[in-house]
Amino acid sequence: MPAQETEKGQSSVDVSIATEPNNIEAVPTLLNQITQAFDTFTTSNVGREDLLAKCRTLVQSLETPRETMIYHCWAQTGAIAGLNFGVDSGLWTLMAQNGDKPQKVGDLAAKLGADRVLLSRLMRHLSAMGYLIEIDIDEYRLTNYTRAMSIPMIGNGYLAMLSCTSAGPMRFHEFSRKRGWVNPTDARDTAMMYAYGTSMDTFAWQQSLGYGTHFNDHMSGYALGLLPWMAPSFYPVKERLIDGANTDREAPFLVDIGGNVGHDLELFHKHYPRVPGDLILQDLPVVIGQIRNLDPAILRMEYDFHTKQPVNGARAYYMHNCLHDWPDDVCENILAQVKAAMKPGYSRLLIHEHVIPETGAYWEATALDMVMLTLLSAHERTQIAWYNLIESRAGLNITKIWRGGKGSQSLIECELRLSGVN
Numbered sequence: 001m002p003a004q005e006t007e008k009g010q011s012s013v014d015v016s017i018a019t020e021p022n023n024i025e026a027v028p029t030l031l032n033q034i035t036q037a038f039d040t041f042t043t044s045n046v047g048r049e050d051l052l053a054k055c056r057t058l059v060q061s062l063e064t065p066r067e068t069m070i071y072h073c074w075a076q077t078g079a080i081a082g083l084n085f086g087v088d089s090g091l092w093t094l095m096a097q098n099g100d101k102p103q104k105v106g107d108l109a110a111k112l113g114a115d116r117v118l119l120s121r122l123m124r125h126l127s128a129m130g131y132l133i134e135i136d137i138d139e140y141r142l143t144n145y146t147r148a149m150s151i152p153m154i155g156n157g158y159l160a161m162l163s164c165t166s167a168g169p170m171r172f173h174e175f176s177r178k179r180g181w182v183n184p185t186d187a188r189d190t191a192m193m194y195a196y197g198t199s200m201d202t203f204a205w206q207q208s209l210g211y212g213t214h215f216n217d218h219m220s221g222y223a224l225g226l227l228p229w230m231a232p233s234f235y236p237v238k239e240r241l242i243d244g245a246n247t248d249r250e251a252p253f254l255v256d257i258g259g260n261v262g263h264d265l266e267l268f269h270k271h272y273p274r275v276p277g278d279l280i281l282q283d284l285p286v287v288i289g290q291i292r293n294l295d296p297a298i299l300r301m302e303y304d305f306h307t308k309q310p311v312n313g314a315r316a317y318y319m320h321n322c323l324h325d326w327p328d329d330v331c332e333n334i335l336a337q338v339k340a341a342m343k344p345g346y347s348r349l350l351i352h353e354h355v356i357p358e359t360g361a362y363w364e365a366t367a368l369d370m371v372m373l374t375l376l377s378a379h380e381r382t383q384i385a386w387y388n389l390i391e392s393r394a395g396l397n398i399t400k401i402w403r404g405g406k407g408s409q410s411l412i413e414c415e416l417r418l419s420g421v422n
């Protein structure tokens with residue numbers, strides 16, 4: 001078949017390639033590499049991410065462009081519809097409660113008060129996609145993944161991120177065209193706002209649709225299994241924070257700014273149950289009001305980080321995944337509030353975020369960058385971008401960047417510049 005005429009001009013590519021594998025030449029090498037990576041993984045329990053990446057590349061190499069297109073345009077969007085339905089209707093919770101056994105669609109539909117035909121169609125697609133195990137006609141078992149979808153920290157992220165905001169990435173191209181294909185940096189003009197016709201930022205938008213607590217669950221869930229920043233192999237808390245800390249009873253020790261419902265401070269408290277001074281959690285009033293359970297050792301404080309920081313002279317101010325939500329001009333103001341509260345020669349600011357390498361970036365980090373791009377007109381930062389923001393714009397010193405290993409975020413430790421004290 002000849003090349004097609006398109007709106008952008010004549011395609012130079014013959015249509016026949018659409019039904020040939022994407023990269024068949026890579027398959028033999030990938031198969032060898034996968035076998036080796038699997039041996040390493042099963043003997044030493046390391047290299048799972050590498051093995052997974054190679055398996056994904058293998059699938060993409062074997063697929064044809066036509067199949068990849070159908071997968072993206074039909075299969076994945078249909079799967080998201082079914083997965084979201086499963087969270088919202090309680091299907092995953094019900095199936096997990098029923099245990100690891102074959103379950104009939106008719107019984108599930110009756111218990112949920114859902115249409116049997118509808119449930120049958122959704123579950124059939126999810127099974128075809130590998131998310132359920134088909135046992136017989138209209139009879140399925142959960143996989144480990146769909147069982148985990150009953151856990152709010154896993155399942156609720158789908159409603160917060162996909163049902164509320166996914167029109168941002170889906171219509172990003174249109175937003176970008178209308179803005180002249182430039183890198184967006186205006187927090188008041190984002191692709192998500194454009195797609196939904198709202199002036200609310202992502203956090204306010206999710207709250208307004210009733211998915212604020214789902215987002216909080218997502219925040220607790222995404223960090224599962226990652227090396228915590230306070231692990232001794234990551235950041236030496238004793239040497240950098242506890243030694244030399246003010247031992248007055250009410251001295252502020254660690255302030256988590258934009259700490260959501262407190263999961264990071266709870267983790268810190270588990271690692272260090274006795275530190276000198278208070279652990280203080282700060283977030284917007286609506287989020288503080290949504291806290292379900294919080295260790296009583298942690299003090300709650302309603303606070304808007306665009307305004308004056310009320311806690312002065314803490315040993316450390318910690319910000320996890322907050323600055324990436326905002327472009328540089330807004331971050332400069334947020335950092336100015338922290339800076340004004342820091343005690344010279346004593347307080348440290350700990351910024352816990354990705355430092356994207358110039359090459360070989362990890363897919364989770366680039367994925368988060370796409371979330372920032374399409375929802376918030378913001379970005380994940382490279383080392384150069386961090387130095388530009390923190391040192392050149394905010395006037396703080398970066399003392400050291402502590403790395404948590406491949407795929408993990410880094411801890412950027414900052415201090416006041418002593419020459420800038422006056």
Ligand SMILES: C[S@@+](CC[C@H](N)C(=O)[O-])C[C@H]1O[C@@H](n2cnc3c(N)ncnc32)[C@H](O)[C@@H]1O
Pocket residue numbers: 203219220257258259260261264282283284287303304305306319320321322325
């Ligand atoms: C991406 S989440 C990160 C949450 C948490 N630090 C973590 O890493 O799990 C950003 C947080 O910033 C909070 N936030 C947004 N705007 C804020 C503001 N103006 N003042 C204080 N917190 C804010 C949100 O409510 C949310 O909890």
